Amino acid sequence: MTSPGLATACAAMLRRDLTLAWRRRGDIAMPVLYALIVTMLFPFALGPEDTLLQRIAGGVVLVTVLLAMLLALDAMFSSDIEDGSLEQLVLAPRPLALMLGMKILAHWITTALPLIVIAPLLAGMLHLPGAVMPVLLLALLLATPLLSLLGAVLVALTAGTRRSGMLLALMLLPLCVPAVIFAAGAVAAAQQGLPWLAPLAWLGAALALAVVLAPLACAAALRIALDA
Amino acid sequence: MTSPHIAAPLLEVRALSFQRQDEPVFAPVDFQLHAGELALVEGDNGSGKTTLLRMLAGLLHVGEGALRWRGAPLQRDACTGDILFLGHQLGLKADLSARENLHIATGLNGQRAGVSAAAALADIGLAGYEDEPVRRLSAGQKKRAALARLLLLPATLWLLDEPYANLDRSGIARVNLLLETHTAAGGAALVTSHGAVAFHGGEPKHIRMHA
Numbered sequence: 235m236t237s238p239g240l241a242t243a244c245a246a247m248l249r250r251d252l253t254l255a256w257r258r259r260g261d262i263a264m265p266v267l268y269a270l271i272v273t274m275l276f277p278f279a280l281g282p283e284d285t286l287l288q289r290i291a292g293g294v295v296l297v298t299v300l301l302a303m304l305l306a307l308d309a310m311f312s313s314d315i316e317d318g319s320l321e322q323l324v325l326a327p328r329p330l331a332l333m334l335g336m337k338i339l340a341h342w343i344t345t346a347l348p349l350i351v352i353a354p355l356l357a358g359m360l361h362l363p364g365a366v367m368p369v370l371l372l373a374l375l376l377a378t379p380l381l382s383l384l385g386a387v388l389v390a391l392t393a394g395t396r397r398s399g400m401l402l403a404l405m406l407l408p409l410c411v412p413a414v415i416f417a418a419g420a421v422a423a424a425q426q427g428l429p430w431l432a433p434l435a436w437l438g439a440a441l442a443l444a445v446v447l448a449p450l451a452c453a454a455a456l457r458i459a460l461d462a
Numbered sequence: 463m464t465s466p467h468i469a470a471p472l473l474e475v476r477a478l479s480f481q482r483q484d485e486p487v488f489a490p491v492d493f494q495l496h497a498g499e500l501a502l503v504e505g506d507n508g509s510g511k512t513t514l515l516r517m518l519a520g521l522l523h524v525g526e527g528a529l530r531w532r533g534a535p536l537q538r539d540a541c542t543g544d545i546l547f548l549g550h551q552l553g554l555k556a557d558l559s560a561r562e563n564l565h566i567a568t569g570l571n572g573q574r575a576g577v578s579a580a581a582a583l584a585d586i587g588l589a590g591y592e593d594e595p596v597r598r599l600s601a602g603q604k605k606r607a608a609l610a611r612l613l614l615l616p617a618t619l620w621l622l623d624e625p626y627a628n629l630d631r632s633g634i635a636r637v638n639l640l641l642e643t644h645t646a647a648g649g650a651a652l653v654t655s656h657g658a659v660a661f662h663g664g665e666p667k668h669i670r671m672h673a
Contacts, residue, residue, distance in 0.1 A: 246569025318551025327543035
């Protein structure tokens, strides 16, 4: 009997979810298209006034990206619950929290990363100054995994209930607010030439906390969801 | 212990019952399962067969009663890899092929020495369908793809919920053969079925469930 190490199990999990996402490429494109359309509509609605667009660019891109992520959030565990994969995962002799962490990582790679890649394009369309772009990307790199992790806990908590989308959105809203405030605060500070590191440090601290605690909470919540 | 066997039983169930919203799902059951034994869990629809297996697998909490594993109170952490559960939901990803599904299972659970995924799939009767997405397989072929796990994963106790469902006659014979070789090699299995199933390898133990 050969027992593979934790690294093998993690790699198997990650590869599985990435392959699945790749087989359904259309689903990855959806949030990206949504973000593109929303950002494109802003100049039409507000008028092509440079100063106004510049002022709102950072906030619009952040909110659009976070909302686009919500579109794909409730699908995180649903297919695994339906086809019994989650049962097999719970019963496997591997730490469930770690395996779920891999699932969340795969989810972040497939939903948030494409959005971060097009974020400079979105910001460019709203005339965000090029010098602020790195701060925006840094803010997104810290805020999106935080949202994935917090979202995963809530998805796991609502896993047993039907039509959980509405409940999920309501529960996630207060949790996103601090992430949006700190991320937008950093971008706004950079735009005004003020120091922008402090809000990002707060985001980083929250992310570090979530990376450790969210998978544990997810594991506990999903065990409860299956135990019914 | 009044067991005729000298070794402690692999699994011992004492007065096990389960309550759902304070309603007992089944009357308390008692049984012992020794290495090399096969037990059939019998009962009508809704008599709690699946619930019993899910409890033994560790998916449901143990309501009342006690579970003992190799003579000691069952600790989930100590025996997770030793128990293999196959339920109604097969745990296959429809977008992946049977081979990819097996690779995930071995990546998570480990692999029996000397068995390859290709050999297991050929053995279970899926030769030629290894790389077909599971969604395109028939219900019986999906079941076979899930059963291939039995050949590949290192587990001592198999908990099989309706392993014969959707299978044709050769598939049923294949499952019986799997169970025979597994019990002959010192493994044990708990199988639910409502139909009468013919085993060639000795008389299986019967566990009767009452609602």
